Amino acid sequence: MNRALNLAQVQGAGYADVRVVHKRTEALMVKNGVVDNLDFSETIGFGVRVLIDGAWGFASSRVLNPKEVDRITTLAVDIARASEMVRGERAELGPAVTSQGKYQTPIKINPFSIPMEQKLDVLMSADKEMAKVENVRVRRSNLTFIQEKKWLANTEGAFTEQTIYETGGGLVATAVGEGEVQTRSYPTSFGRQQVTAGWEMVDQWDFPGNAFRVAREAAALLAADPCPSDLTTTIILGGDQLALQVHESCGHPIELDRVFGTEAAYAGTSFLTTEKLDTFQYGSPIVNITADSVRPYGLGTFGWDDEGVPAQTTPIVKEGLFVGYLMSRETASRLGKASNGCMRASGWNRIPLIRMTNVSLEPGEWEFDDLIADTNEGIFMETNRSWSIDDKRYNFQFGTEIGHEIKNGKLGRLLRNCTYTGITPEFWNNCDAICNENHWVMWGTPNCGKGQPPQIAHTGHGTAPARFRNVRVGVYK
Amino acid sequence: MFGEKRAKEIVQDVLQRCAPQPSEVLLMAEEKALTRFANNYIHQNVAETNVEMIVRLVAGRDQIGSATTNILEPEALDEVVERAKANAQASPSDPDFNGLAKPATYDRVGSYDEKTMEYPPQKRAEAVGVVCRLATEKGLNASGSFSTGGGELVVANSEGVFAYYPQTQADFQTVVMADDASGYAQRSHWRVNTLDVENLGREAIHKAIRGRKPRNIESGEYPVVLDAYATADILEMLSWYGMGALSVFEGRSWMNDRMGEQAMSPLVNICDDGLDDRGIPMPFDFEGVPKQRVDIVRAGIVQGPVYDRYIGGKMGKESTGHALPPTARPLSPLPMNLFMQPGETPTEGLINSTERGLYITRFHYTRLVHPRDCVITGMTRDGVFWIEKSELAYPVKNLRFTQGYVKALADVETLGSETRLLTSEYLPGSMFVPALKLKIFHFTGLTA
Numbered sequence: 065m066n067r068a069l070n071l072a073q074v075q076g077a078g079y080a081d082v083r084v085v086h087k088r089t090e091a092l093m094v095k096n097g098v099v100d101n102l103d104f105s106e107t108i109g110f111g112v113r114v115l116i117d118g119a120w121g122f123a124s125s126r127v128l129n130p131k132e133v134d135r136i137t138t139l140a141v142d143i144a145r146a147s148e149m150v151r152g153e154r155a156e157l158g159p160a161v162t163s164q165g166k167y168q169t170p171i172k173i174n175p176f177s178i179p180m181e182q183k184l185d186v187l188m189s190a191d192k193e194m195a196k197v198e199n200v201r202v203r204r205s206n207l208t209f210i211q212e213k214k215w216l217a218n219t220e221g222a223f224t225e226q227t228i229y230e231t232g233g234g235l236v237a238t239a240v241g242e243g244e245v246q247t248r249s250y251p252t253s254f255g256r257q258q259v260t261a262g263w264e265m266v267d268q269w270d271f272p273g274n275a276f277r278v279a280r281e282a283a284a285l286l287a288a289d290p291c292p293s294d295l296t297t298t299i300i301l302g303g304d305q306l307a308l309q310v311h312e313s314c315g316h317p318i319e320l321d322r323v324f325g326t327e328a329a330y331a332g333t334s335f336l337t338t339e340k341l342d343t344f345q346y347g348s349p350i351v352n353i354t355a356d357s358v359r360p361y362g363l364g365t366f367g368w369d370d371e372g373v374p375a376q377t378t379p380i381v382k383e384g385l386f387v388g389y390l391m392s393r394e395t396a397s398r399l400g401k402a403s404n405g406c407m408r409a410s411g412w413n414r415i416p417l418i419r420m421t422n423v424s425l426e427p428g429e430w431e432f433d434d435l436i437a438d439t440n441e442g443i444f445m446e447t448n449r450s451w452s453i454d455d456k457r458y459n460f461q462f463g464t465e466i467g468h469e470i471k472n473g474k475l476g477r478l479l480r481n482c483t484y485t486g487i488t489p490e491f492w493n494n495c496d497a498i499c500n501e502n503h504w505v506m507w508g509t510p511n512c513g514k515g516q517p518p519q520i521a522h523t524g525h526g527t528a529p530a531r532f533r534n535v536r537v538g539v540y541k
Numbered sequence: 542m543f544g545e546k547r548a549k550e551i552v553q554d555v556l557q558r559c560a561p562q563p564s565e566v567l568l569m570a571e572e573k574a575l576t577r578f579a580n581n582y583i584h585q586n587v588a589e590t591n592v593e594m595i596v597r598l599v600a601g602r603d604q605i606g607s608a609t610t611n612i613l614e615p616e617a618l619d620e621v622v623e624r625a626k627a628n629a630q631a632s633p634s635d636p637d638f639n640g641l642a643k644p645a646t647y648d649r650v651g652s653y654d655e656k657t658m659e660y661p662p663q664k665r666a667e668a669v670g671v672v673c674r675l676a677t678e679k680g681l682n683a684s685g686s687f688s689t690g691g692g693e694l695v696v697a698n699s700e701g702v703f704a705y706y707p708q709t710q711a712d713f714q715t716v717v718m719a720d721d722a723s724g725y726a727q728r729s730h731w732r733v734n735t736l737d738v739e740n741l742g743r744e745a746i747h748k749a750i751r752g753r754k755p756r757n758i759e760s761g762e763y764p765v766v767l768d769a770y771a772t773a774d775i776l777e778m779l780s781w782y783g784m785g786a787l788s789v790f791e792g793r794s795w796m797n798d799r800m801g802e803q804a805m806s807p808l809v810n811i812c813d814d815g816l817d818d819r820g821i822p823m824p825f826d827f828e829g830v831p832k833q834r835v836d837i838v839r840a841g842i843v844q845g846p847v848y849d850r851y852i853g854g855k856m857g858k859e860s861t862g863h864a865l866p867p868t869a870r871p872l873s874p875l876p877m878n879l880f881m882q883p884g885e886t887p888t889e890g891l892i893n894s895t896e897r898g899l900y901i902t903r904f905h906y907t908r909l910v911h912p913r914d915c916v917i918t919g920m921t922r923d924g925v926f927w928i929e930k931s932e933l934a935y936p937v938k939n940l941r942f943t944q945g946y947v948k949a950l951a952d953v954e955t956l957g958s959e960t961r962l963l964t965s966e967y968l969p970g971s972m973f974v975p976a977l978k979l980k981i982f983h984f985t986g987l988t989a
Contacts, residue, residue: 091868093871095871098633098634098635098636099605099633100871101868101870102605102606102607102629102631103595103606103607103608103628103867103868104607104624104625104628105609105610106610106611106612106617107593107609107611108611108612109591109611120584120586121586121662122586122587123588123589124587124588124590124591125589125591126590126591126592126611136590139588140588142662143586143662144586146576146583146586146661146662146663146665146666147576147583147586147666149663149666149670150578150581150669150670150673151583152581152583152584153580153582155584180627180628184631184633201791201792202791202793204871238791240792240793243798243913245793245911245912245913324580325579325682325718326579326580326584326585326684327579328682328716328718329577329579329684329685329686329714329715330686413589413591414587415585415587449910450908450909450910450918451908452906452907452908452918452919452920452941453906454905454922454939454941454988455905455906455920456988458988459939459988461941461943461986463918481911483918483943485986513966516577516585517573517589517688518966539918539943539985
């Protein structure tokens with residue numbers, strides 16, 4: 065690593081950092097009683113990022129030897145010189161980062177120490193339970209385990225070493241009836257729940273114990289009534305659906321690179337422009353949103369970000385007022401602030417970008433049963449099925465796997481094909497109740513796309529069920 | 542880049558390490574670079590050298606396991622083989638395993654260009670600089686990316702398959718923004734010199750200027766003229782959610798209950814053809830099976846999906862050469878070289894034949910609402926215009942739509958003659974698509 069840093073400086077870099085990443089992933093999927101995928105993958109490499117006269121260059125390679133380190137460092141410098149040909153504002157990084165130390169995800173049981181047969185047995189047992197339900201055409205269950213070791217050094221003196229463990233898993237039952245397809249998932253949709261933890265989480269999730277219920281719900285949805293069409297009503301969102309709502313309508317628009325327009329061509333920009341900081345009423349007074357990289361189990365939990373900035377906690381929305389961004393060193397310095405440690409790269413072959421850490425809705429005061437009892441009329445929706453939001457993160461539409469009518473304070477008939485739509489600040493200003501810490505779960509989103517070339521980030525979102533008034537539902541066909 | 546000779550040595554070495562077990566080795570090498578710009582300057586500029594080797598191994602008669610690495614040193618190759626073997630031995634039997642592919646001959650396709658492979662960062666910067674300068678001169682804000690590079694795909698197995706092809710790819714895309722409007726342009730090709738970056742910049746700038754001072758219109762149903770970028774989204778979603786045999790087999794494809802039926806306008810012809818050089822050709826799939834041309838929709842009648850060996854075997858069909866890598870098996874097979882037949886009417890003619898309606902540049906953040914009709918929701922983006930009395934009357938603000946995409950292609954009134962070859966962030970391969978005029982499209986919301 066020192067070789068790359070020294071060479072970069074000799075060749076004119078005012079700043080350079082180098083990351084070495086070694087990632088091992090074990091992925092198991094069982095479908096309809098057979099193994100659909102059983103793969104162990106390993107990737108290792110390094111990336112060199114240089115800043116020359118305020119212009120960036122980055123190059124990366126899988127080959128770890130001195131000759132390749134020299135070639136890649138020289139290429140990164142060459143690329144930075146090319147960036148200078150079309151330069152804008154000079155990139156400034158603010159105060160030097162000199163972090164030193166080691167970090168490892170706290171785990172109770174190393175998932176890589178568990179025999180493959182035991183892992184498959186969990187999935188096969190769950191599969192057998194789902195198979196008991198008629199009309200369930202496709203049964204999927206999966207486990208994913210990740211160990212990522214990474215080392216970061218920069219020309220300012222930082223050197224950090226981290227080992228991050230992630231454990232993920234899930235069940236999906238797809239029922240097919242006459243012209244209808246319905247899916248139920250557990251613990252959440254799009255494959256799996258994922259957290260920074262070890263094998264102990266697999267025991268906690270108890271896939272075999274939940275499989276029959278999940279399959280039965282999928283089959284029941286085939287005959288359920290459709291979500292009422294084009295109605296404005298009250299909705300209560302389950303924690304897993306709310307996690308994606310926070311991700312899309314709060315997490316992305318607070319990324320300061322989007323605000324400054326550097327993601328405009330791909331994912332878009334943000335309505336939360338800088339003049340709104342500390343003045344804009346994002347949500348109702350009960351809405352408190354926090355970004356942190358320290359909470360247990362969060363996929364955004366680590367020791368330091370990929371610029372070496374220490375893990376920390378940042379208020380984003382305080383009693384409804386918008387008060388904070390996710391920042392890098394470069395973007396923070398443009399606001400006269402210090403980075404809050406949100407630069408994360410998806411691997412050795414990608415540059416760090418501003419990514420969500422754990423962006424969470426803080427718990428409120430309600431018990432879930434009391435919240436339902438307090439709701440005269442509405443719909444309780446759980447588990448995301450589709451999500452779409454505009455390029456400023458303003459107009460959104462979500463669909464959920466399952467809904468239940470709420471009538472006179474009680475959960476009633478099952479509803480299928482539930483959707484709701486809204487405008488971000490209007491929606492959050494209509495939030496009038498949030499469940500308490502007894503119902504608060506740290507959800508994982510292991511599929512967040514951003515950047516060119518594309519990067520998939522793993523982010524965390526702690527949420528408890530919450531109630532929203534005056535929401536348009538039933539936008540289907 | 543390894544070159545064919547060295548690539549063959551590497552994969553044969555791994556097959557020998559797997560012997561006597563039947564096995565397959567997939568080697569994908571890539572050297573790619575991308576220059577990214579925003580606010581009229583380059584802000585990210587990157588390069589990558591990597592390989593991915595996937596070893597798929599059969600234990601017993603039908604126990605399958607795989608392992609993946611990017612380390613090619615001898616000890617690492619031993620380790621990846623041992624991992625694949627252990628995974629195979631731990632797997633229960635899969636009675637539907639259809640064996641490994643048999644040796645075949647492959648068509649030679651033109652898909653490699655040395656200039657695209659070696660394109661230096663200075664050249665990308667020069668091209669980007671032209672677009673940024675043009676935007677600056679008009680008081681606009683240009684952002685986008687220019688990527689070049691390529692790689693090699695090698696498939697070999699213990700049945701004697703050895704398939705090798707090198708491929709290059711270049712893509713330029715830009716969003717040019719005014720305060721209240723934006724424009725977009727994109728092209729992809731395997732030869733970088735066919736991309737006219739300056740003209741693409743001018744296309745996006747023109748649309749951004751034309752889009753200023755957009756008005757609100759009511760949501761509802763309108764006739765639409767879709768630029769090819771929007772057509773590409775329709776094709777991509779129909780592909781993801783129903784053109785592969787797996788989704789048909791599982792009953793979640795839009796093709797289910799429509800096979801052999803007139804589900805779309807008689808004007809609509811969609812095929813997948815890995816050998817058509819109007820696209821980005823690819824002679825074989827990730828199992829080493831030669832690519833076949835597959836008619837997916839002919840004259841609006843649904844013909845059928847594409848197949849790989851596994852799902853083809855389960856459905857009593859031969860593979861059409863559309864397998865994805867084994868680690869992507871839950872998604873396999875998929876089309877990778879899609880073509881929608883164009884018509885003879887220029888985009889201007891599509892607009893001129895529309896009394897009232899909308900002209901749409903592209904769609905954004907489209908997601909599946911319901912699978913069997915491929916109902917999609919998304920936003921318009923980067924240029925929406927109201928058509929009144931056969932002319933572009935004024936720009937309008939972005940709209941949300943919720944629309945069945947099968948129904949959309951049933952409502953094709955005219956096919957455009959202007960086509961674009963585009964690659965997607967999500968769909969492997971490429972799409973060759975025309976502009977379209979649709980009788981009706983369902984808008985369900987407005988941007989605030």
